Amino acid sequence: MDLTHNSVPSKLGTKVPALSSNKVLEGIGLTRNESEVYLMLLEHGSSLAGEIAKKTGIHRRNVYDVTLRLIKKGLIGYIVNNNRKHFEAVNPKRLGEILDEKQRDLGEGLADLEAMFMKVTNKQETLFYSGKEGLKNIFESQLGEKGEVLILGASRKAFEVLPFYFKWYDEGRVKKKVKVRIIANEKLGKVSLSEVRYISSKYANPLAINIWGENVALIIWKVNPIAILIKDKDVAESYKKYFEAMWVSARKG
Numbered sequence: 492m493d494l495t496h497n498s499v500p501s502k503l504g505t506k507v508p509a510l511s512s513n514k515v516l517e518g519i520g521l522t523r524n525e526s527e528v529y530l531m532l533l534e535h536g537s538s539l540a541g542e543i544a545k546k547t548g549i550h551r552r553n554v555y556d557v558t559l560r561l562i563k564k565g566l567i568g569y570i571v572n573n574n575r576k577h578f579e580a581v582n583p584k585r586l587g588e589i590l591d592e593k594q595r596d597l598g599e600g601l602a603d604l605e606a607m608f609m610k611v612t613n614k615q616e617t618l619f620y621s622g623k624e625g626l627k628n629i630f631e632s633q634l635g636e637k638g639e640v641l642i643l644g645a646s647r648k649a650f651e652v653l654p655f656y657f658k659w660y661d662e663g664r665v666k667k668k669v670k671v672r673i674i675a676n677e678k679l680g681k682v683s684l685s686e687v688r689y690i691s692s693k694y695a696n697p698l699a700i701n702i703w704g705e706n707v708a709l710i711i712w713k714v715n716p717i718a719i720l721i722k723d724k725d726v727a728e729s730y731k732k733y734f735e736a737m738w739v740s741a742r743k744g
Contacts, residue, residue, distance in 0.1 A: 519590050521564075524549055524557045529566055532580035539575060564589065616722040623653060626716055629701065629708045630656075634663050641702040641734045645675040645687075648697060648712040674734070674741050688741035702730045 516526035527547045544551040558578055561567040569576045633640050650657055665683045673687045676695040701708040705727045710718040
C-alpha cells in the first residue's frame with residue numbers, strides 16, 4: 492500500500508490528511524506525540540528511535556517514553572537487530588479494538604452510575620423546559636411509562652403549537668396502548684384511546700397539567716411554550732387525587 496508523507500489510508504482506500512488522522516487518533520485517547528509516532532511508523536515502516544525523533548521532531552529522550560506507551564496499548568512492536576530496537580506499527584485494525592474496549596468500559600461505567608442513581612430514594616427532581624423541542628421530551632417520556640396519562644385542562648391550543656408532532660405522538664401512544672383520560676374546558680376533536688370529560692369554559696386558561704407515573708408536568712401553551720416537570724411520587728399522587736375529584740364532577744362529552 493502506497494503511503495505518502497502527508498496522508499494515511501482511509502477505510503475507503505482514499506487518502507486523508509495527516510492532520511485529520513491525528514484528530515482520529517487523539518479522539519480515541521492517544522496523545523499528540525503518540526499519534527505522531529504511530530503515523531510516522533505506519534508511513535515509513537521499521538525505524539530506530541533516532542529516526543523517529545528526526546522525522547517527528549520529538550526529542551529522543553521522549554521518544555522512548557512514547558514508544559513504551561504505544562507498546563503497552565498494542566499499537567506498535569519492535570524487533571532487536573544488532574542490539575538495536577527497530578520499532579514497527581501494527582495493523583490499524585487495532586484502533587477499532589481499542590475503541591470497542593473503551594465503549595465496553597463506558598457501558599460498564601454507565602451501568603454502575605445508573606445503579607448508584609437508582610439507589611437514591613425519595614428523590615425529587617424539577618426540570619424547566621422552554622420551547623417546542625423541550626416539550627417533546629415530556630411527551631416522549633410518557634410513552635415509556637406503563638399506565639394511563641391524566642390531562643387536566645387540555646386545550647386545542649396544544650395542537651396549534653405542535654400540529655404535526657401530536658399526530659406522531661398519538662400514533663406511538665396507541666401503538667404502546669397508553670390510555671389517556673382528559674378533562675377539557677373546550678370541545679376537542681377525536682382523540683384515540685381516550686376518555687374525555689368537560690368542565691365549564693369559564694375556567695379556560697393556557698395551563699395544562701399532565702400526570703403520569705411519578706411525574707407531573709405544568710405546561711403553559713403559547714407560541715413559545717414553557718413547562719415545569721416535577722418528578723416526585725408524593726406530588727404525583729396528590730395531583731392524581733385532585734384529578735379524580737375533578738373527574739367525578741366533570742360532565743361527559
